Amino acid sequence: MCARAVRTSTLGVLEMQPSMTDETVPVLKTISDDEDLLRRIRRGEIDRFADLIDRYKDHVTRIIGRRVPADRVDETAHEVFVRAYVGLAQFSGLVPFGHWVASIAVRTCYDFWRTRKGEEVPVSALTTEHQQWIEQVLASRSDDHCSEQAHRREAAEVLEWALAQLSPENRAVLTLVHLEGHSIRETAQLLGWSLINVKVRAHRARQALRRILIDNH
Amino acid sequence: MMASNDETIAKLERALIEAHRARPTPLLRPGWTEQVMQDIRHAAPQAESEDGVECLIWRTAGIAATIVLIATVSWAVWSWTSPNEGMGLLIEELEVTPLVFD
Numbered sequence: 001m002c003a004r005a006v007r008t009s010t011l012g013v014l015e016m017q018p019s020m021t022d023e024t025v026p027v028l029k030t031i032s033d034d035e036d037l038l039r040r041i042r043r044g045e046i047d048r049f050a051d052l053i054d055r056y057k058d059h060v061t062r063i064i065g066r067r068v069p070a071d072r073v074d075e076t077a078h079e080v081f082v083r084a085y086v087g088l089a090q091f092s093g094l095v096p097f098g099h100w101v102a103s104i105a106v107r108t109c110y111d112f113w114r115t116r117k118g119e120e121v122p123v124s125a126l127t128t129e130h131q132q133w134i135e136q137v138l139a140s141r142s143d144d145h146c147s148e149q150a151h152r153r154e155a156a157e158v159l160e161w162a163l164a165q166l167s168p169e170n171r172a173v174l175t176l177v178h179l180e181g182h183s184i185r186e187t188a189q190l191l192g193w194s195l196i197n198v199k200v201r202a203h204r205a206r207q208a209l210r211r212i213l214i215d216n217h
Numbered sequence: 218m219m220a221s222n223d224e225t226i227a228k229l230e231r232a233l234i235e236a237h238r239a240r241p242t243p244l245l246r247p248g249w250t251e252q253v254m255q256d257i258r259h260a261a262p263q264a265e266s267e268d269g270v271e272c273l274i275w276r277t278a279g280i281a282a283t284i285v286l287i288a289t290v291s292w293a294v295w296s297w298t299s300p301n302e303g304m305g306l307l308i309e310e311l312e313v314t315p316l317v318f319d
Contacts (some may be wrong), residue, residue, distance in 0.1 A: 046261050050254050057245065065243040073243045078253050085257045137232045138225055147235055155236035162233070178230075179237040210226050 034097040041088065052097070053081050059098060060105045067109035067175060076112055080105045106176070106190045113168035126216060130158050162212050170205035177202040178209075 034055075040048045057077065064076050083104050091100055126134075133154035163171050176187040177198070188198045 046258055047254070049257055050250055053250050053253060057250065058242065061245060062242045066237060066240050070243055074245055074249060077245060078249070078256070081253050082256050082260060086260055134229065137229055140228070151236070151239050155232060156240060159233045159236050175237070179234050209230070213226055213229050214222070 031096055035093065038088070038091070038093075038097065049081075049085055056098060056101050057081075060101060063102060063105040064109060066180075067106075068112050072112070076108055077105075080108045083108060103190045103192070106172070107192065110168060110172040110191065113171055117168055126158065126161060130154050130161070133158060162209055165212050166205060166208055169201055170208055173198060173201040174205035174209060178206055 034052070037048050037052055041052070060077050060080050061073060064073050064080070068076050080101065084101050087104070091097070133152060163174070166174060172191060173187060176182045176190060177184065182190070184195055184198050184202065187193075187202070188195045191198065193201075
């Protein structure tokens with residue numbers, strides 16, 4: 001779905017060209033800088049971890065901001081970096097630090113919805129405004145008009161309403177595969193699941209979303 | 218009818234995908250990094266002690282394995298260089314030790 005070119009230049013600079021999304025991709029980071037920082041942190045210079053946080057906090061916030069409610073972004077991002085620090089011994093360096101921390105961010109967001117699973121979060125019904133937005137999208141004749149509609153507040157609210165009705169597993173996979181365009185393999189790596197599990201879930205999650213949209217249209 | 222329904226849903230899906238990607242990146246509150254670092258400094262000794270215990274276990278296991286390996290190799294070398302000495306001592310022991318009913 002999403003073909004992302006990843007290559008390492010002769011200068012040791014990781015260049016990634018996002019085609020559909022830049023979710024897990026630091027725009028341009030030097031691996032050697034990260035390695036140097038990580039070496040110093042492992043030697044006991046804990047305060048150097050603040051430099052890593054500054055380097056990757058926008059990247060992590062962008063991932064989290066699309067997954068958890070706005071008022072929970074700060075605490076979730078906080079948890080991501082604490083988890084990253086505690087798990088630093090497990091970071092092998094085989095993948096860039098940005099990818100590793102993105103994986104932690106995705107899994108932390110998944111855990112966020114898993115822990116809320118038993119809380120019986122009420123799913124509010126669509127309002128007249130939302131229904132009108134759906135009608136306008138369906139009535140749009142051109143792609144430009146459809147795109148214009150997607151940037152309205154109602155669009156994000158309808159999306160949130162639909163996602164709230166999915167299980168945490170379906171929500172995580174649907175977000176990565178269908179909304180962000182990650183491949184099955186990338187999704188499996190980010191979530192730490194098997195390829196077949198992601199493949200099956202991606203199909204089921206999309207069917208579930210379609211059912212939700214059909215039932216309420 | 219079915220095709221029309223699929224087309225309708227596809228249109229909605231496209232709009233929702235775009236809505237997802239159009240979400241702005243939230244801003245973290247001022248002083249957020251410092252708060253994270255406070256927690257990390259607090260977690261650091263714990264993480265280090267966990268690492269330390271793990272390291273100690275592996276080191277102990279490594280030393281034990283090395284000692285066993287050295288002992289095994291030494292015994293093998295010793296028994297290879299003096300194959301009859303051990304057997305001779307055993308025979309001598311049997312000859313000297315009286316039997317139960319003797």
